[in-house]
Amino acid sequence: MHQYTTDMYEGMLAETIMLPGHNGDIINAYYARPLGHGPFPGVVLIHHMPGWDELYREFTRKFAHHGYLAISPNIYYRFGHGSPDDMSAKVRGSGGVPDVSVVGDVDASARFLKSLPLNNGKVGVFGTCSGGRQAFLVACRTKSFDAAVNCWGGNVVQPKEKLTPAQPVAPIDYTKDLSSPLLGLFGEEDKNPTPESVRQLEEELKKYGKNYEFHIYPGAGHGFFYYPSVAYRPEAAVDGWKKMFTFFEKYLGTSGRGS
Amino acid sequence: MCTGIVETAEVSGSGKGPRGWFKLEQVNVSYDHPTDAQLEHALNIDFVNEKESPSARVAVELSPESARKLVGVILTTLSRSDPSRVRS
Numbered sequence: 001m002h003q004y005t006t007d008m009y010e011g012m013l014a015e016t017i018m019l020p021g022h023n024g025d026i027i028n029a030y031y032a033r034p035l036g037h038g039p040f041p042g043v044v045l046i047h048h049m050p051g052w053d054e055l056y057r058e059f060t061r062k063f064a065h066h067g068y069l070a071i072s073p074n075i076y077y078r079f080g081h082g083s084p085d086d087m088s089a090k091v092r093g094s095g096g097v098p099d100v101s102v103v104g105d106v107d108a109s110a111r112f113l114k115s116l117p118l119n120n121g122k123v124g125v126f127g128t129c130s131g132g133r134q135a136f137l138v139a140c141r142t143k144s145f146d147a148a149v150n151c152w153g154g155n156v157v158q159p160k161e162k163l164t165p166a167q168p169v170a171p172i173d174y175t176k177d178l179s180s181p182l183l184g185l186f187g188e189e190d191k192n193p194t195p196e197s198v199r200q201l202e203e204e205l206k207k208y209g210k211n212y213e214f215h216i217y218p219g220a221g222h223g224f225f226y227y228p229s230v231a232y233r234p235e236a237a238v239d240g241w242k243k244m245f246t247f248f249e250k251y252l253g254t255s256g257r258g259s
Numbered sequence: 260m261c262t263g264i265v266e267t268a269e270v271s272g273s274g275k276g277p278r279g280w281f282k283l284e285q286v287n288v289s290y291d292h293p294t295d296a297q298l299e300h301a302l303n304i305d306f307v308n309e310k311e312s313p314s315a316r317v318a319v320e321l322s323p324e325s326a327r328k329l330v331g332v333i334l335t336t337l338s339r340s341d342p343s344r345v346r347s
Contacts (some may be wrong), residue, residue: 089303093267229299231299
């Protein structure tokens, strides 16, 4: 984690940018980075089902504060524009965002980070809720990532009757293709993913000899990082962030923070 | 989308959104994360018109108990106005 002292200079640039996403479509993204030459590791943040919202901007800046080039693509871009909750409702009513465009947009975001002279050549992916599912999916469907974090991603284990045109394959079925180490943070009281479906995913990861690390927090349900909601569990959240930064530091390296 | 529980139906009528009244075309009912209600999951109802902007939306997020009460009072109200058109 970023250890700072009160006499340090600190600066950050955070802004909305445009970049080519899936199929070369231009989409927008929120990008935050520390000032300085780096080199810095990179992280792509996949926003949760409630949308490309203020919380994900905060998360993106938090990664920049800890020395990462951080980018959160708007995976709902093709549905139009409005307030984050209106866009989330529109996507929900439309059957959800297609997995294929999410994989394309997130992969393109990783390529953007790796193209920067500030990057140390390493990029991770992080997501919560539906974004946790998508982080696992993208780490299976591409080879662009050096580490992946799935926070309480539901529907990784997806029975056939729950498959849809937008989500035609259960991510667990791609486990053999997982191309990076995986950290999973889950709540014991979560109804999706349930501890049973987390166990199923773990069995599949063991079967294919994958490098993974799972933590299931007692007393926590779904979304225990989300401080504006009743789901927030401070002890689990603080420990989860620590475990995540330790994991990313291990596989992505640390910030050079060059002047 | 974490539960994936969504049902939709065509509806006719009007709704009042942030820009005033608009024609309703569809209702989306889901059981999923609310945006504002302090519940882990809520019964979310979105009255929308896809032909207008995403802000053409009348939204409510209810606890399951409240949603059942709503269903009850709607059916009761309809039965008082025209009993022959109410299905049990």
